[in-house]
Amino acid sequence: xxxxxxxxxxxxxxxxxxxxxxxxxxxxxxxxxxxxxxxxxxxxxxxxxxxxxxxxxxxxxxxxxxxxxxxxxxxxxxxxxxxxxxxxxxxxxxxxxxxxxxxxxxxxxxxxxxxxxxxxxxxxxxxxxxxxxxxxxxxxxxxxxxxxxxxxxxxxxxxxxxxxxxxxxxxxxxxxxxxxxxxxxxxxxxxxxxxxxxxxxxxxxxxxxxxxxxxxxxxxxxxxxxxxxxxxxxxxxxxxxxxxxxx
Amino acid sequence: xxxxxxxxxxxxxxxxxxxxxxxxxxxxxxxxxxxxxxxxxxxxxxxxxxxxxxxxxxxxxxxxxxxxxxxxxxxxxxxxxxxxxxxxxxxxxxxxxxxxxxxxxxxxxxxxxxxxxxxxxxxxxxxxxxxxxxxxxxxxxxxxxxxxxxxxxxxxxxxxxxxxxxxxxxxxxxxxxxxxxxxxxxxxxxxxxxxxxxxxxxxxxxxxxxxxxxxxxxxxxxxxxxxxxxxxxxxxxxxxxxxxxxxxxxxxxxxxxxxxxxxxxxxxxxxxxxxxxxxxxxxxxxxxxxxxxxxxxxxxxxxxxxxxxxxxxxxxxxxxxxxxxxxxxxxxxxxxxxxxxxxxxxxxxxxxxxxxxxxxxxxxxxxxx
Numbered sequence: 001x002x003x004x005x006x007x008x009x010x011x012x013x014x015x016x017x018x019x020x021x022x023x024x025x026x027x028x029x030x031x032x033x034x035x036x037x038x039x040x041x042x043x044x045x046x047x048x049x050x051x052x053x054x055x056x057x058x059x060x061x062x063x064x065x066x067x068x069x070x071x072x073x074x075x076x077x078x079x080x081x082x083x084x085x086x087x088x089x090x091x092x093x094x095x096x097x098x099x100x101x102x103x104x105x106x107x108x109x110x111x112x113x114x115x116x117x118x119x120x121x122x123x124x125x126x127x128x129x130x131x132x133x134x135x136x137x138x139x140x141x142x143x144x145x146x147x148x149x150x151x152x153x154x155x156x157x158x159x160x161x162x163x164x165x166x167x168x169x170x171x172x173x174x175x176x177x178x179x180x181x182x183x184x185x186x187x188x189x190x191x192x193x194x195x196x197x198x199x200x201x202x203x204x205x206x207x208x209x210x211x212x213x214x215x216x217x218x219x220x221x222x223x224x225x226x227x228x229x230x231x232x233x234x235x236x237x238x239x240x241x242x243x244x245x246x247x
Numbered sequence: 248x249x250x251x252x253x254x255x256x257x258x259x260x261x262x263x264x265x266x267x268x269x270x271x272x273x274x275x276x277x278x279x280x281x282x283x284x285x286x287x288x289x290x291x292x293x294x295x296x297x298x299x300x301x302x303x304x305x306x307x308x309x310x311x312x313x314x315x316x317x318x319x320x321x322x323x324x325x326x327x328x329x330x331x332x333x334x335x336x337x338x339x340x341x342x343x344x345x346x347x348x349x350x351x352x353x354x355x356x357x358x359x360x361x362x363x364x365x366x367x368x369x370x371x372x373x374x375x376x377x378x379x380x381x382x383x384x385x386x387x388x389x390x391x392x393x394x395x396x397x398x399x400x401x402x403x404x405x406x407x408x409x410x411x412x413x414x415x416x417x418x419x420x421x422x423x424x425x426x427x428x429x430x431x432x433x434x435x436x437x438x439x440x441x442x443x444x445x446x447x448x449x450x451x452x453x454x455x456x457x458x459x460x461x462x463x464x465x466x467x468x469x470x471x472x473x474x475x476x477x478x479x480x481x482x483x484x485x486x487x488x489x490x491x492x493x494x495x496x497x498x499x500x501x502x503x504x505x506x507x508x509x510x511x512x513x514x515x516x517x518x519x520x521x522x523x524x525x526x527x528x529x530x531x532x533x534x535x536x537x538x539x540x541x542x543x544x545x546x547x548x549x550x551x552x553x554x555x556x557x558x559x560x561x562x563x564x565x566x567x568x569x570x571x572x573x574x575x576x577x578x579x580x581x582x583x584x585x586x587x588x589x590x591x592x593x594x595x596x597x598x599x600x601x602x603x604x605x606x607x608x609x610x611x612x613x614x615x616x
Contacts, residue, residue: 052425078425085419088475099415103426108408135473
């Protein structure tokens with residue numbers, strides 16, 4: 001059996017004595033597009049953050065390509081929610097994208113020509129090269145999301161963890177992001193997204209993890225993404241799903 | 248100008264520049280109040296180091312004070328992490344405790360030496376040139392000047408070396424952590440710099456006004472520029488400008504130098520706040536006024552386009568009837584129509600307005616949005 005891109009085992013995270021994640025197991029094969037889906041407060045963001053060591057788990061661990069995350073940092077790129085940073089920060093788009101290279105560059109050293117080329121290439125891939133020297137406070141929501149994705153691209157990672165990359169972006173950007181994610185998958189990369197829109201799960205993703213504090217179900221979209229499992233994950237709120245799919 | 252005056256101006260300038268450089272990162276991290284805490288609590292470090300060295304000029308004082316600053320930040324974080332109080336309350340709890348211990352120690356044991364509370368709180372620049380450093384019989388200049396030159400050099404070196412790390416941990420600490428660029432270590436490094444700078448600034452302006460130097464010039468620079476390196480250089484330049492202007496103001500008014508420098512910092516911020524292109528309030532008011540005119544023009548164009556080529560067109564487009572239809576007063580009608588004519592959106596013929604091609608385009612664009 002080949003090594004999973006991401007293997008989360010028995011992960012429990014609690015704030016105080018209130019569990020946010022209870023004994024969660026997730027396995028993500030290499031070269032797949034996985035959605036993490038669940039109601040508000042299901043612990044989706046916490047799952048990503050604890051994989052990245054931003055939150056300390058009470059139990060369990062996350063392995064990236066078979067080894068603890070701490071040893072594999074270089075191989076993981078994280079795309080946080082747009083609201084997680086101050087967009088009034090005095091800098092421009094190219095500079096934010098370059099920040100993705102800082103890990104490779106290392107302490108004290110300056111970004112070199114190769115880093116700048118990688119940043120320009122990522123800007124081109126996201127179709128925002130014309131925004132390169134734009135102050136970041138002047139970006140639309142979709143443009144901000146593209147900047148974050150470009151910043152993740154320059155990390156040249158193997159595993160991409162994205163927190164709601166489609167949140168609040170326009171339709172054009174959503175399509176562009178989907179194209180990008182598929183291109184990454186073609187290159188053997190693995191993508192895990194926290195995702196909100198149940199209607200697009202089957203169209204955009206290969207696999208899905210239904211999360212509600214515990215893992216409700218995980219596997220391919222065909223196997224797992226069923227009305228029954230959704231009701232389990234969303235509880236009484238699954239009615240909302242039925243209505244959205246209805247006439 | 249005497250050499251004493253020049254020396255005072257030099258001390259004030261170096262202090263302002265050093266404070267502004269580290270202050271930029273405090274302001275951007277929304278940690279401005281931490282400067283308040285550190286500038287007070289370092290007193291404890293200075294007093295303790297004074298007891299050990301029995302000297303007010305020993306470099307150990309700087310080191311001890313810097314350590315106290317770091318301890319302050321650590322304590323604030325500790326109290327915040329209990330989640331019983333918020334960060335602002337934690338700051339308000341921690342630094343008065345440390346500061347008061349310092350004050351008690353000074354008043355109880357060091358009353359007879361050159362370490363008095365007034366100097367600590369307000370500084371005394373006017374006497375700075377009398378306290379000089381001699382090495383091997385050579386006069387290196389006032390002690391405060393030498394100290395601040397060293398502090399500024401350390402600040403500049405640290406900012407240059409760790410520029411990228413400081414920027415990233417300020418903008419996105421989570422990314423910094425996931426890239427392995429230890430944001431906590433960078434933060435404590437920055438706090439050490441702030442502490443070191445604060446101790447140096449004691450001599451010049453005292454602990455209270457150090458806060459003004461650390462917050463006002465960076466806040467003004469932030470309004471004036473949108474690139475971090477420019478904000479940083481501008482903050483230092485504003486700081487130096489305030490130091491020089493403040494000195495002369497004090498000279499003219501025969502008042503406290505430190506007070507005048509801090510007043511200039513406040514004035515510099517007020518000027519930036521009012522006149523900054525883009526972010527200043529005047530620019531904002533102008534932008535809103537322009538938007539109001541643009542919106543009125545769009546309304547006029549849409550009104551004319553809606554009725555264009557229909558039987559009621561003449562009635563709806565007559566200059567003297569527009570007021571009745573749009574419910575605008577005469578003054579506003581005249582103003583908007585004049586603006587529309589200037590921009591070639593409408594033409595007037597015998598008291599009736601007609602859209603030009605450009606006017607029709609505007610109406611179409613306004614509606615489709």
